[in-house]
Amino acid sequence: MSSNDNEVGDTIHLVRSSKGKKPQYFEDPACDKLHSMLWAVIEELSVARDRIDALERTLEQHELTSVNEVDSYIPNDAAADARAERRRGYIRRITQCFADEANQLKRADPALEFEEVVKVTADEA
Amino acid sequence: MSNRQGTHDMLVQPIHDEMARQDFCQAMRAHLLDEVQAGSRSVFEGRVRAAFEKEQGREIKNRHDIRKAMTPDPYYRLYSASLRSTQNLMWDAIIDSVEREMPRLKTQFKKNHNSAKGSLTLDANLEIPRYHTAADIHLQPGAYHTDQTDDDVSAGAIFDRAIHMYGDGKFGPYSDVMGQVILGYLAEAHSSFKPKSVLDMGCTSGNSTLAYVDALPDATVHGVDVGGPCVRYAHARAESMGKAVHFSQQNAEHTNFGDESFDLVVSHILFHETSRKALRNIITECHRILRPGGIMCHLDIPQDRHCDDLYDSFMWDWEAYNNNETFCVVMRDMDYEAEAIEAGFESDKVSIWKTPFNWPLLVGIK
Numbered sequence: 001m002s003s004n005d006n007e008v009g010d011t012i013h014l015v016r017s018s019k020g021k022k023p024q025y026f027e028d029p030a031c032d033k034l035h036s037m038l039w040a041v042i043e044e045l046s047v048a049r050d051r052i053d054a055l056e057r058t059l060e061q062h063e064l065t066s067v068n069e070v071d072s073y074i075p076n077d078a079a080a081d082a083r084a085e086r087r088r089g090y091i092r093r094i095t096q097c098f099a100d101e102a103n104q105l106k107r108a109d110p111a112l113e114f115e116e117v118v119k120v121t122a123d124e125a
Numbered sequence: 126m127s128n129r130q131g132t133h134d135m136l137v138q139p140i141h142d143e144m145a146r147q148d149f150c151q152a153m154r155a156h157l158l159d160e161v162q163a164g165s166r167s168v169f170e171g172r173v174r175a176a177f178e179k180e181q182g183r184e185i186k187n188r189h190d191i192r193k194a195m196t197p198d199p200y201y202r203l204y205s206a207s208l209r210s211t212q213n214l215m216w217d218a219i220i221d222s223v224e225r226e227m228p229r230l231k232t233q234f235k236k237n238h239n240s241a242k243g244s245l246t247l248d249a250n251l252e253i254p255r256y257h258t259a260a261d262i263h264l265q266p267g268a269y270h271t272d273q274t275d276d277d278v279s280a281g282a283i284f285d286r287a288i289h290m291y292g293d294g295k296f297g298p299y300s301d302v303m304g305q306v307i308l309g310y311l312a313e314a315h316s317s318f319k320p321k322s323v324l325d326m327g328c329t330s331g332n333s334t335l336a337y338v339d340a341l342p343d344a345t346v347h348g349v350d351v352g353g354p355c356v357r358y359a360h361a362r363a364e365s366m367g368k369a370v371h372f373s374q375q376n377a378e379h380t381n382f383g384d385e386s387f388d389l390v391v392s393h394i395l396f397h398e399t400s401r402k403a404l405r406n407i408i409t410e411c412h413r414i415l416r417p418g419g420i421m422c423h424l425d426i427p428q429d430r431h432c433d434d435l436y437d438s439f440m441w442d443w444e445a446y447n448n449n450e451t452f453c454v455v456m457r458d459m460d461y462e463a464e465a466i467e468a469g470f471e472s473d474k475v476s477i478w479k480t481p482f483n484w485p486l487l488v489g490i491k
Contacts (some may be wrong), residue, residue, distance in 0.1 A: 008271060010227075012274045014224045014267065014273055015266040015267040015271065016217060016266055017265075017266055018213075018216070018266045020261055020264070020449045021260075025203075025206040025209075033130055036213070039207065040214065043218075046146075047146050050142075054204040071140040072141075080129075082147075087148065088152060088156065090443075091152055091153050092156065095156060095160070098161040098204065099160070099164060102165070103164075105168060105170075106169045107171060112291060123394065
């Protein structure tokens with residue numbers, strides 16, 4: 001028997017929370033929590049896509065597969081490169097809001113406010 | 126191109142979904158730093174600078190002004206929250222693998238230890254410095270020093286995987302680039318210097334430590350770190366790669382090595398994880414344990430004075446305010462040369478060398 005209370009049999013539960021005060025980034029602390037949750041979901045979607053990719057490729061190789069086979073699947077360089085490219089595209093899409101904002105500020109002709117565009121369409125400006 | 130980590134039998138072996146999570150975190154971090162951070166500069170120049178200067182009636186003077194101006198900005202808030210979330214997810218994804226592999230890693234540690242060419246000396250009574258216990262540095266749960274089981278190697282196993290992901294592979298397959306940089310400096314500036322004894326201070330998982338074993342085959346190499354799980358792991362990792370190093374659990378501020386024990390004392394990104402007093406103690410300790418003619422080399426992130434401009438310097442503080450690398454704020458304004466002279470080095474034997482990737486290397490010759 002182990003003397004450590006984080007151990008059950010062979011299983012050791014490692015610490016998952018870091019010590020230290022977390023900065024609050026948004027006005028409402030709930031937004032910080034929702035943002036963290038969203039990132040975990042974003043991550044998991046990437047994992048699911050990689051999992052499907054592994055299934056497809058192993059099925060293609062053997063016409064049949066097993067969970068263990070997928071767990072030990074290691075992409076060759078070509079597959080790893082293809083995954084990396086797809087992953088970069090995925091990341092670019094989910095961070096497009098940053099690019100939109102930064103690009104807006106880099107424009108020579110700044111975007112008009114909504115009311116200003118209304119005036120343009122009304123031929124008043 | 127695939128940018129894989131070099132393997133050895135202590136490296137954690139993620140199964141498919143664990144690896145997919147780690148790959149995602151690595152790619153997301155690289156994207157946030159390369160693309161989204163670059164956009165934050167446009168935000169600063171495009172709207173934040175002018176608003177600050179109008180409100181304050183003066184120009185931006187330093188990086189602290191930029192931080193005050195940028196912290197409430199919606200783009201920067203979302204950037205910081207996203208990068209911090211990615212950092213948290215990175216640790217969690219690695220811990221999944223290490224937790225699952227703990228029985229194998231413990232067994233492998235014992236096996237490597239029993240056939241060791243080097244050595245391991247632990248000190249269960251070592252007082253862990255306050256700058257490590259106050260908050261977990263770079264958000265690593267349990268940090269470097271927390272023993273979570275008997276013969277614990279987890280902090281080292283987690284860090285070894287994390288340093289590769291954190292640097293997006295740029296630290297090399299075995300994450301020893303910083304050691305290579307110091308060796309490159311020594312070859313260039315001190316080509317006749319052939320150290321017979323080397324100490325790596327704050328060695329963590331021993332990545333850069335091993336660069337000295339390869340480059341200096343006649344030298345005896347030591348590594349110290351306050352983290353028991355780190356030196357256990359570093360020891361087993363070095364043995365798995367067939368390299369003899371003497372690791373011990375010690376505080377670099379006050380080691381148990383005798384006066385004039387080493388020809389070369391090095392550290393790699395140690396300074397910014399200490400404190401003002403500790404940094405002074407470390408340099409003083411280097412002077413004590415170096416032999417006459419011996420050299421100390423300390424590599425760390427750019428100080429304020431080494432940055433291209435104020436915005437660049439502001440971004441180097443991000444990790445301090447958002448990633449528990451808090452001492453950066455103070456350290457980046459410290460006068461390294463003055464500290465070395467105060468510690469006993471002669472002024473004409475202290476210098477700062479700018480490394481190929483623009484990080485400063487503090488050099489002192491005894």
